[in-house]
Amino acid sequence: MKLSIFPLILLSSFLAGSLLSPLSGLRSNSSSTIQLIALSVFIFVVSYDVGSKMRESSIKSIMKQTFILVVSCIAGSAAAGLLFAFAVNYGLKVSLAIALGMGWYTFDGPALTSYAGVSYGAVAFFSNFFRELLTLLLYMPVSALTGRIKPIAMGGATTMDTTLTVIRSSNEPIVTSLAFAHGALISFFVPLLVTLALI
Amino acid sequence: MMIADYFILVVFVVGFILGLRNGKRLKLPHAEKLGSVLAIVLLFATGLSLGSSWLTEAFTGVLPLSLLMAFLAIALSLLMAELLWRNFS
Numbered sequence: 001m002k003l004s005i006f007p008l009i010l011l012s013s014f015l016a017g018s019l020l021s022p023l024s025g026l027r028s029n030s031s032s033t034i035q036l037i038a039l040s041v042f043i044f045v046v047s048y049d050v051g052s053k054m055r056e057s058s059i060k061s062i063m064k065q066t067f068i069l070v071v072s073c074i075a076g077s078a079a080a081g082l083l084f085a086f087a088v089n090y091g092l093k094v095s096l097a098i099a100l101g102m103g104w105y106t107f108d109g110p111a112l113t114s115y116a117g118v119s120y121g122a123v124a125f126f127s128n129f130f131r132e133l134l135t136l137l138l139y140m141p142v143s144a145l146t147g148r149i150k151p152i153a154m155g156g157a158t159t160m161d162t163t164l165t166v167i168r169s170s171n172e173p174i175v176t177s178l179a180f181a182h183g184a185l186i187s188f189f190v191p192l193l194v195t196l197a198l199i
Numbered sequence: 200m201m202i203a204d205y206f207i208l209v210v211f212v213v214g215f216i217l218g219l220r221n222g223k224r225l226k227l228p229h230a231e232k233l234g235s236v237l238a239i240v241l242l243f244a245t246g247l248s249l250g251s252s253w254l255t256e257a258f259t260g261v262l263p264l265s266l267l268m269a270f271l272a273i274a275l276s277l278l279m280a281e282l283l284w285r286n287f288s
Contacts, residue, residue, distance in 0.1 A: 006235065013239045017246020035244040040210050042237040047214030049230040052222020068283045076276030083275070084268050099272050106238050110245050111207075119261060125245070126265030127272070134273055146281065153280040154273045191211045 006162060010106070011129065032114065039110050043191070050160070050184050062174065065149065066181045072153040073186055074193070077102050081197075094120050097197040101128040102156030103135070103163075104190045115198050132158045139166050152179045157190055159183035 081099030085092045094116050101108025105128035113121025135155040142151045152175070155163040160183025167179045227233065 010238060010242050014242040014246045017243040021247045032248050035248045038241040038244045042241050043207055043210050044214040045230060045234050045237055047211045048218035048227055051215040051218020068287055072280035072283050073276045076279040077272050079275045080271035083271055098268060106241055122261045123265050126261060127268035130266055130269035131272055134269055150280040150284055153276040
């Protein structure tokens, strides 16, 4: 199985930032400003890229299957948020916002940190990071049991980039197109749903 | 905080519409690489902002909770896909 090392580079960057924080001498509002600027530029680049690729991909031909996968992913993640809130006695809004990050940890972690504080931000970051890693590890074995299309819903927003490497290496072009369209649509919905959950 | 949230939302929608309308003739140069570099910078800034206090919390609850949430989200998404696929595909 071909695994990308990019998630590990991201994790290292996050750890380096955390460890260097006490030495940096930055006040917390200065680092939050840097974080907001970086997040805004990142969001713009990603959304522009998603928009331009949505046009290229032939979404019409795979619309129904993509729709089923997107609904499954959103409904499953929301159900996970509800279950988590009751099981661990977390706030409902925060749990939903964490779950509805759907694998996009670079967005969900900072968003929850600014809204709810450090520990919620850390749970948001790690749960979405683990979702990506688990999808990378579990996609192949699960697809052997359930077929190749349905496990795409596990990956959430990551199926248009990181986990696409695993999905693409093992399947036909139609599955790759479905995974990309699914990831692009989920990436579109994540900022909307997380913001709605937190309002 | 809410203002920051809405700002990010607006940035996303504007970027998406611009990409949809102009993406074919005006591609962002090296968008994938740029996105990757920005993701690294963003996570470094997030780490700076969080500080090292989460490390002490990580072993008292954050990691097990995060794993639980990740497993729940993956399992329930797969279950929903199975149910919806059976009934609507």
